[in-house]
Amino acid sequence: MHWADEAACCATAQALAQKPALREAFVELHGTLGSGKTTFVRHLLQALGVQGRIKSPTYAVMESYEVPDLEIWHFDFYRFKDPQEFEDAGFRDVFASTGLKLAEWPEQAAGLLPVPDLRMELTPLDGDQRRVNFEALTPRGVELLP
Numbered sequence: 001m002h003w004a005d006e007a008a009c010c011a012t013a014q015a016l017a018q019k020p021a022l023r024e025a026f027v028e029l030h031g032t033l034g035s036g037k038t039t040f041v042r043h044l045l046q047a048l049g050v051q052g053r054i055k056s057p058t059y060a061v062m063e064s065y066e067v068p069d070l071e072i073w074h075f076d077f078y079r080f081k082d083p084q085e086f087e088d089a090g091f092r093d094v095f096a097s098t099g100l101k102l103a104e105w106p107e108q109a110a111g112l113l114p115v116p117d118l119r120m121e122l123t124p125l126d127g128d129q130r131r132v133n134f135e136a137l138t139p140r141g142v143e144l145l146p
Contacts, residue, residue, distance in 0.1 A: 017047035021143035031122035071099035077108035117141035
């Protein structure tokens with residue numbers, strides 16, 4: 001998929017938010033710094049009804065949100081270094097629970113995370129343009145494909 005600008009990113013997020021399978025999905029977001037991962041998550045959370053400020057969990061590693069009938073966890077493993085931290089923070093329990101999980105920089109927690117339903121790879125192009133590749137790794141992920 002090609003996003004010409006942030007409006008295209010927002011439109012993709014809004015379309016994804018309408019898919020019932022998203023409510024129990026695990027989505028990995030891959031890409032370099034500045035590729036638009038957090039921007040996409042912000043648009044997705046707003047489309048799901050999250051109100052107020054949506055910040056990147058870069059330092060906290062995880063931010064949680066709750067909207068009617070849906071719990072959402074947004075992870076950013078960029079600064080993640082110690083696998084024991086995964087256990088100590090209770091992330092295994094979070095991933096075993098119901099709800100939507102979104103993970104930026106999942107490669108930093110490789111071997112600790114379950115298989116994602118959907119993997120997104122964001123690649124910056126000229127200006128605000130992005131190339132976005134979607135890969136479904138489960139039947140739920142196939143339901144989420146654009």
